[in-house]
Amino acid sequence: MADPLLCVRELSLSYRVEAGLARVLDGVSLSVGAGEIVGLVGESGCGKSTLGRAVLGALPRGSVEIHGGAVTFRGRDLLAMQEAEAAREIRGRAITLVPQDPFTSFNPLFTIGTQIRDLARFKRPDLPKARRETRILELLDAVQLPQPRQILDKYPHEVSGGQRQRLMIAMALLPDPAMIVADEPTTALDVTIQAQILGLLRRLANEHGCAVLFTTHDLGAAYEICDSIAVMYAGQNAEAALVGDFFDRPRHPYTRALLGSLLDGSGRLQGIPGEVPSLVTPPAGCRFASRCGRAVDACRETRPAFADAGGGHLLACHNPGEPSDG
């Protein structure tokens, strides 16, 4: 990609915790092209949600320390921008969020209509009231909610989880964003509803040209809709590639182990032995080394660079083996 929409370069940040500083992101890079769906995949605690929040500027202020790196959106450095300026132009406008839990994101005391109209007034002051109302109905239609007018009169508890997630997507689309950060948007949903929501995200990207940064722990869901996949492990990049290349030729031992732990119907069970290292006192070198079957001395001593292993397939590994291996 010549000029990506979003570019995260070697971002490092820590959370202040009781035991000290937990290095949650350690030199992480990521790019998202216009209209592209990028799957940011990893297990709990790998830093994928933190990265999504860093892009949105929604990190808990006061408990985060940024050590370095850059987040540029349309060529502008979000970390260097003034808070107010970023908030006015980009955060919540050009980049919006679809949260994991659509239930806690609504106020239970007000109707859905009241909450969407409030948001529309705030996000789209440029539109006259009547135009805002039609825009809301257009969006409810775009996310395929049945009977949009009736839904506006309901309270959040009166609609299903799938419908709440559709509402969250409609609300994220209100300011006509260039990019949506969808943080585990289908984790709380049934498989049939998940399929519908994934199909919806794919169509929005195709039809509205809206890019999606899709964080998920589910490689299967990422396979379904993503153009490219980036895998993180314990706050570091492991591997990133276009979706076809990624699933045909996974190279990082962690990616391979993760794919190997998926249940394939054969009855075979295979996990990843060991545990994620402490992020407060992380090991030098590759953070996956202690659980890796291919680890050599270099892995425990120096951190592998995240570099092109050929054809735009990015890899951070000292000893990946051949693409055709195992």
Place this chain on the structure above:
Amino acid sequence: MAEAQGPILEVRGLGKSFDVHGSFGRIKGRLKAVDDVSFSLARGEVLGLVGESGCGKSTLGKTIMGIHEPTAGEVLFEGKLIAGGGFRRDNAMRARVQYAYQDPGASLDPRWKLRDSLHEPLVVHTDWPRARRDAHVREIVRLVGLPETHLDLYPHEISGGQQRRVGLARILTLRPEVVVLDEPTSGLDVSVQATVLTLFRDLQREFDLTYILVSHDLAVVRTMCDRVAVMYLGRIVEIGPTKEIFARPQHPYTRSLLAAMPRIGGPRIARDFALGGEPPDPANLPSGCRFRTRCPKAQPGCAATEPALLEAGGTRAACFHPG
């Protein structure tokens, strides 16, 4: 399956309804969470209960366990009535059928050390002296793969996978014969999921257990179960051997569920997907077949009567147009 022995558990016409309350506690209607469910379970078998949220799979598990009193039908354990008809089971019977909750972290007392949580069932159910209980607890903890030193920790000090092990250990201290596992892997990372499932398998062998595995995760059910029952709005719509259900599903709902499963290497969602809509309000069911409002094969006749669970292909399906 050992037919000669007879089933360890038999569920006959089981039903569980809840009142739906309106404003001022007025009863607005009845919600049939479980409606006329029958099946039997052979000793050592693993039966999967699958379906979308609200289909009644957890309520069915809880009614079998005796947490809910059934409103219709009965449950037999080795041919003896254990639920239904106002029967109250005694402590000895409670110990033999156990329920493993979805979130074992939440079912452990945060102010108790794990040792105390593990002693509690034995204090309630046995008159063993402390030393004997202690030996038993240490044995079980070893069997679920936890270091003995963990006994002095509090629930928040251990990981999610380890909490599940403690939850299991707590149940196994009573040497149950049937265990209902409710969503045993939800919230676990895939790399941990495999180890937890392996543990279930090992313990089944070690303790000669029979499992009812309640899950919305079809991949887990496919890996672990001998037979699968698919539920939709309180009813079993299809039941059969796992291989048959996954290879040749007969009910359109089962087919839709399987089609929605992400399959790496298979067709991607944007190109191929069928099941639209969401399940209707369970307190206000459609007439006839309850799946017909979402069914791609529905005919006018489907609205008239409810289909019975009948032989179809290699399974039994409740559908007028199976296959």
